[in-house]
Amino acid sequence: MKEKLGTKNIIICLLGGIFVGFLNGFFGGGGGMIVVPLLTLLLGLPEREAHATAILTILPISLSSAIVYMIKGSIDYFDFSFVTLGFVVGGVVGALLLKKSNNIFLKILFSLIMIGAGIKIIL
Amino acid sequence: MYIFLLIIFGIIGGVLGGMGMGGGTLLIPLLTLGLNLTQQNAQAINLLAFLPMSIFALIIHFKNKLVKYKFSIPIAITGVVSSVASSFLSSSIDSKSLSMWFGIFLIVLGVFNIISIWIFGVKDKNKTVKKQADK
Incomplete structure (x- = not known):
């Protein structure tokens, strides 16, 4: 696969970055879900590569946001330590699954759960 | 029980996060709706919990040669x-109004996700048709 970035694609990346960074910082997550379609639909990466690349892309963005949240004293470190324990274990399992699975069903299910959770929060 | 749920919710978010499906978008409502954490606390936990998880996930993805880092650099520059x-x-912002905005964000993301799955599916079909035509 060719991976050369032309000027047009660099501009798409830079503009997309502003958008992704703003939402990921403001909502403390979700940026990866915007990076994936940015990479697939606008930049033409295959789906699985896009998912993996999205994680690397969001890493520095989440790190810089996390520092701001820590400075502002928003985080409870007791809650944080236990969630992280589960999160790391789950993350390894998820990464191993991604190599194998073609998970359209899972994605649709996940999207529906998100919509449901969103409605529950608003009501 | 509280600690147990923190770990379980972490695992659920982690599996989706490791797959690059945005585990945080599920972890945050689990923590706020399920355990009454404030919106800011849940968001901060998600951002910070993502860091060690992503390093493990990236090691696996790099080994599988799935990471195209050249795309990450320009997005991250403006993103940071x-x-x-x-x-x-x-x-x-106060936690309640942030929570409301987050709810709207979740709905928009969910709908957007379904639309992009649909577009991607159509694109894939077109590619297959084109490949067959090329033969």
């Missing part, structure tokens, strides 16, 4: 700047 600005903004 705007995320710092929006993090300050979100810290200064």
